[in-house]
Amino acid sequence: MSEKMKLTADQQAILGGEQGETLAKVMETLVRYGELFGADSMAPVTSRYNHLVTSFGLKALGPVYDLMDKLIAEGAASMQQFSADPRPVDKNVPSSFLQNFVFQNFMYTKQDFYEEQLGKLGLMDKDAFTCACYLDQVGNTPKEGEVLSWSESSAVVYANSVLGARCNRNSGIIDLMGSVVGYVPNFGLLTDEGRKATWIVEIKTSKKPEAQLLGSAIGMKVMEDVPYIVGLDRWLGTLDDGAKTYLKDFGAATASNGAVGLYHVEGITPEAVRLGRKLVAEDAQVYVVDDAELQRVYDSYPVVWKNKNAKPKLCFMGCPHMSLEQLTTWTERVEQGLKESGKKKVAIPTVFTAAPAVIKEFEATPYGERLKQTGVILSYICPLMYMNNPLSGKMPVITSSNKLRTYTTARYYTDDEILVQITKGGN
């Protein structure tokens, strides 16, 4: 029996073992986890779908598969269907013989097995593998105020901030467990108090700040706190598809370069529109971002390539996965860049990544063929999973994703710099 958290009779019954030992342990895990953060109760999960961070059949995650098997054996499937992060391997993405050997024989040998497990546990569609599950084409888009048991830092921060849903930065396994019992511990970003901003960030740049760079700067400054951002509405206008794409990339950088789970943008995000500066806590600290500050942050990134002047061998765009609007815009930008340089194909092998459902819709438009003509490869892969091994880590890979930069050896460039590299040169 929990001594600190008030449980309902139903929750207490699960904890007491009335629905089996495995479910009792699931509830015990969630209660103990919540009590560490002062949770006073368990909140019902109210979203239609869940989202899981673990999508990769890594041989090394045997203990996770064993735990999943226990849940399946006890009939403890998820109460919700769910999407999951991107698949780790795609034969369309350039890789060496040795990389393929490592992927297939050492790293992702459990992929088919794990996907079968996910199917039994409630995967919403056989291709529901993307970190940007909230995009319209994928269909896992929670409504404002709904309570989630999601993981995947970039998806959690988007759901909280842009959609106004309520979700903590859950770890893998905890995400599934919340969905299995239908409750999550009530603390942090699930509460009104926890959603208050303890930082005011004033944007004073001379042009629209690079989303991935601004997110990185704010993430590194506020870490896990909630920022209230002032002055960005001047550059974003309204919450249209372009602004949503911007906030997708911005948020992923705040979450990976720091540990932000929620941000408010004055005049743009739903809670900020509704509540304005009532969202700002007393004694909030102030952080001013101007051109010099963004340059300082950019210059602070370490280049971990052995040969810092190496010619890039691969370019990844789409961590998190690109939106339909982004694919369209980038097709035009790449075409224009190639036209200016007199080239027909990109100068560096370049991979754009997106959700399978987004790729399908994009390829049904004329833009699909146009992008193909530029030589850019379109894939559903997770660039992080591609990069997270010593062989890929030694490759000089470039990206405009600050998340990919943070977790791997990929080198960060702004969108404009990436465009120059892939259309005009290779160094």
Next chain:
Amino acid sequence: MRQFQGRVVSPGKLTAKALVSHGGLNTLASFQKALQFGDKKATCGDQNNPDLYGKEMAGKALCLPRTIGSTTGGLVLYCACSMGRQPACLLFSEPIDSLAAAGAVLADVWLEGEHTAMPVVDSLGEEFLDYVQDNMTVNVLPDGVVQVI
């Protein structure tokens, strides 16, 4: 010797040599070699962490402010414990973050046997991290007291 009082996240009593990270521990990047490539000593693979990169984490009293990075963090810690490649304990100067908390609780609730144990104490304070250095001897007591010698 100095003594610090923290909060018990996962109970335990042990003595181990300290390994100190002044920046956040990126769990996925750090344990990659241990999990994927059979490195039983859990050599830290996070190139962005100059305090830990290339050092063996298994069996050490890992002293740190917090964990950072991917939300796979909790399950990575859980797997490290299950395989017996975990640090002897995790000692946080700050209140524990949600990802490390998940790993600590999952290991404590779901795994059995001494080789999977990973006591965790948090909220030891900034002074703890200022004082403790690599290879100092650390005694962790069941009530959350941490002695550094």
